[in-house]
Amino acid sequence: MAEHPTPTPEDLRSRTRTLLEEPRPTPLDFLRARFDAGLAWVHFPEGLGGLGAPRALQAVVDAELAAAGAPDNDPRRIGIGLGMAAPTILRYGTAEQKERFLRPLWTGEEVWCQLFSEPGAGSDLAGLRTRAVRDGDDWVVDGQKVWTSSAHNARWAILIARTDPDVPKHQGITYFVCDMTDPGVEVRPLRQITGEAEFNEVFLTGVRIPDAHRLGAVGDGWRVAQATLMNERVAIGGLALPREGGMIAPVAKTWRERPELRTAELHDRLLGLWVEAEVTRLGAERVRQQMAAGAPGPEGSGLKLAFARLNQRVSGFEVELLGEDGLRYGDWTMVRPEKVDFYGRDAGYRYLRAKGNSIEGGTSEILRNIIAERVLGLPSEPRTDKDVAWKDLPR
Amino acid sequence: MNLLYSEVEDDLRAAVRDVLADHCPPGAVPARVEGGEPYDRGLWRVLAADLGVAGLLVPEKLGGQGATAREVAVVMEELGGAVAPVPFLGSAVLATTALLGCATGEPAVADLLGRLAAGTETAALAVSLASAPGAPFPAAVRADADGRLTGVVTAVADAAAAGVLVVPATGPHGSGLYAVAAADAAVEPFVSLDLTRPLSDVRLAAAPARLLPAGDAAAALDAALLTGAGLLASEQLGVAQWCLDETVRYLGQRHQFGRVVGGFQSLKHRLADLWLEVVSARAAARAAADALAGDGRDAGVEVRVAQAYVSGVAVHAAEEGVQLHGGIGMTWEHPLHLYLKRAKADEIALGTPGRHRAALGALVGLPAVG
The missing domain is CATH 1.20.140.10 (Butyryl-CoA Dehydrogenase, subunit A, domain 3)
Structure with missing residues (x-):
């Protein structure tokens, strides 16, 4: 891709006005056009909803759009996609994955959820036991996830699963994109203290994930997940x-x-x-x-x-x-x-x-x-499980 | 609103820090404050005259640096972090801001500002350090028809280091700010809780004084107190940051039970919470400094927010420092107590957190009962 100079605030204002000039039949048409114009998240690369501009300049675009009363992508409905999946895909995804997932994620056509926590792996997330076993071009996933907000609306999930039980827990994890419409995915509401069920339990039984939907290298899932978790904390706070x-x-x-x-x-x-x-x-x-x-x-x-x-x-x-x-x-x-x-x-x-x-x-x-x-650089908590193969940990 | 530090501000910080490291290591301060010479005049000369920090707020045409409250805040952070015994708050902040609210085109005002900016003169604002912005104009000092001042002002900061006192007084022509030579007043230092910012009672008995021309002396005084309160938050931030850093450093090397003490989770969590308070205090102090540096429209709210919040953070950081140092934190030899005393005195200085919260209620439309 050719090098372009960084857009100025005035460039962005003018691009936004140009976007607003053309009438769009539906809000979705407008959101797609906004993504294609690079005005979705200006700090993303060109062709992926952005312009490679400083993140701070998003405010310029947002102010123009708000003043014009333009429809937005209802960020609270797709917070997990925007705040967690997208930055992880941008950083670790292949060109095909970015091309396939980011646009419908941003427009809200496809809702995302996060299959990380398990009944036996909460704060000790790296101890997770959901297994992914290689079978030809696919991975076959079995296990149970929990506290999954929006799983009942989601088209896709970011998932971490154990691909190698014979190495210490942090080393045997791989990161995937899971199709929530796979017949092996069962979503059950989990009622919470408010009375409603914002989150769910998700049972994975023989779920097939093509290797093309792996994010990052086999066994490198913990590192990829760190990027997601850092983004999650910034997104919430x-x-x-x-x-x-x-x-x-x-x-x-x-x-x-x-x-x-x-x-x-x-x-x-x-x-x-x-x-x-x-x-x-x-x-x-x-x-x-x-x-x-x-x-x-x-x-x-x-x-x-x-x-x-x-x-x-x-x-x-x-x-x-x-x-x-x-x-x-x-x-x-x-x-x-x-x-x-x-x-x-x-x-x-x-x-x-x-x-x-x-x-x-x-x-x-x-x-x-x-x-x-x-x-602060203070000593780590004692880690008795750090150098032990995951399969040998006491349970 | 810009809550970050500019390159110029980073450079200024480095310069002040170098001077303080050379002249004023915290370990040397306890001996000095008991030596009958509470102010470090040599350090003050280097900071005020050589480095020019005394004139930061003074416009260039009056001989100053033409900087803003943002730069002054950085100096306050560093002086707080060293509990440096210099009259910066009294002279370069409170007295200078009060003078800047007077008619700076008049020679009486311009000359004094020029000398303060050059570091050849030091002044103090003759109000109690416990005064809060928004309080009524003080009634402690009367001016007679000849312009002579009589009255007592208690708990004045940095008066003992000052050659000139800027005195609010009420006379036949109403409220005014007057310049009095310190030699014409009785400046009586008392034993202060804060060893590194000595306070004095000031007695005036028909002291000769010069009225400083001002459009609205009460507004000039109030602006000085508001600016002082907002910048004090940066000093409190510097105190808190030092206490946190020093406590983390100590707990990272102290061993008990065969372990580094800082590895115990109960202590790690206390320090993490304290770190978060200091991070939040930095945002609040920067917001106040930035608001004071701008058009001042939002300064009333941000100064009250910063004072209401950062005062408590400084006290908490110093108290945690004493507790987590164990017995050594209770000793006179370790400098921690100087920070505790400064933090506790700063909690009262220029308005307590409760007073600032009450003032905030009126500013943001959250009225009290009735």
């Missing part, structure tokens, strides 16, 4: 919010609209939480600025930890502030929602859903280990 956005927004609204709930003690705590929300927002903004400047710092590791703590404290405060109304709950009916929703519904839902923020995508305890070891 690094959401761009306006001041007083996110979990603090409904609390501030209630405070303003219902003076009868106010007490002096609640006031000071409310402002303490407002400050924490603003500081957490600034911290995430600073990480985005570092990434945009091409100098990511270790600060990204803390985003999800801060986000979980804030959401849990604020949502707990909200239920308490509501007093008698905090005793009501919207609806315990089992439903299978289309999107992952941290902020929706009522205070009780927000309080309960936020409990997951310190578990999903790496528990806060694991994140503290990571910060202590990789950022």
Whole structure:
């Protein structure tokens, strides 16, 4: 591909206006055209929805599109695809894989889910036991995955499975793209404390995955998965919010609209939480600025930890502030929602859903280990299983 | 909003850090503060005059560097990280900002600013260090018809190092800022909790003074307190970062039970949480400095947010440092106590976290009861 100069903000504005000029019959037509114009994610390469531009310039495109009222790709419905699958495919995928998967992933035509955790492999993800055995040009996969958000809507999954039980656990894992319509895939809803089933258990029985859908080398799946997990944590914790956005927004609204709930003690705590929300927002903004400047710092590791703590404290405060109304709950009916929703519904839902923020995508305890070891350079936890073949580990 | 550091700011940090490493290693500070010479005048001369940090906020046409609060914040971080006993906050931040709010075209103001910027004069703003932005104009000092000042101002920072006091006083013509030669006042240092920022009571008995022309002296004073509070967050960040770094370093080498102490998970998790607080404090302090450096429209909110948050982080970092160092953290010999004392005094300085939260409630439309 020919070298092009980096686009300027003015270039991007003009490209966006050109895109908007031509009428499109449906929102999907518009999203496809936007992808093809390189305005989907401008930091991706040309031909894959981007222009090879600095990530920070996406804001220029987004502002133009928002001002024009253009349809978007409903990111909350396809968060796993956008935040986790896409960056991993971009980094480790073959040209064919990028060509096949990225466009429908971004437009939302194909929803993605993540088949990582297992009943016996949570924080110790590398201990996973789902097996993938080579059979001709295919791999045959058997096992069970759990906590799989959006599996019931998903067309594709990113999957890690054990391909070699005779080597230590981190070395025998391979990373695949799994077709969720394969007859060997069974998705069962897993009801959670909110009453609904945002996530699922996924049973894999003789699922056939062509070797062409392997991501990265055989046995290199742990390294590939690290890229996914880092992106997941930034995706969860690094959401761009306006001041007083996110979990603090409904609390501030209630405070303003219902003076009868106010007490002096609640006031000071409310402002303490407002400050924490603003500081957490600034911290995430600073990480985005570092990434945009091409100098990511270790600060990204803390985003999800801060986000979980804030959401849990604020949502707990909200239920308490509501007093008698905090005793009501919207609806315990089992439903299978289309999107992952941290902020929706009522205070009780927000309080309960936020409990997951310190578990999903790496528990806060694991994140503290990571910060202590990789950022602060403190000694690793003792690892008795590190140099033992996976098949010989005590169970 | 730019929350990063520019290359110029990185260079300034490196220059200040070099000077501090040469003149002011933390281990040498405890002996100095008891030696009857609490300020390090040699260090202050190098910083103020040779490096020019005293004039950062002063426009070039008045003899300064024409920089902004962003650069001053970087200096504050480094001075906090060294608990350096120099009158930077009192002179180069509080007094200088108050003067910049006066009529800088008038010789009385311009001359003083020029001398401060050159490092040939040091000033202090004669208000209690516990004053918060938004408070009423102080009533402690009266100006008589001849322009002589009488009154007592308690707990003034850096007055003992100052040649000139900038004194808010109320006289027949209303509120004003006055310049008083320190020699014409009784500056009485008292035993301060913070050993590295000594405080004094200032007594004025018909002291000769010069009214500094100002359109709105109360606004000039309030702007100085707001700027001081916002930049103090960067000093608190420097204190917190030093305590974290030093504690991580110590726990990485201390052995007990045949293991490096820093390998115990309970301690690793405490340090990880502290690291996250310091990272968040950096974002908050940078936001306040950036807001003060810009058009100032958002400075009221960001300064209150930074003060309400970073004050607690500095205290927590110092307290964790003392605890995690074990017995050595309780000794006079180890410099940690200087950071604890600075952090605790800074929590009160220029408004407590609770006061800043209350002020924030009014600014963002979250009213109190009633």
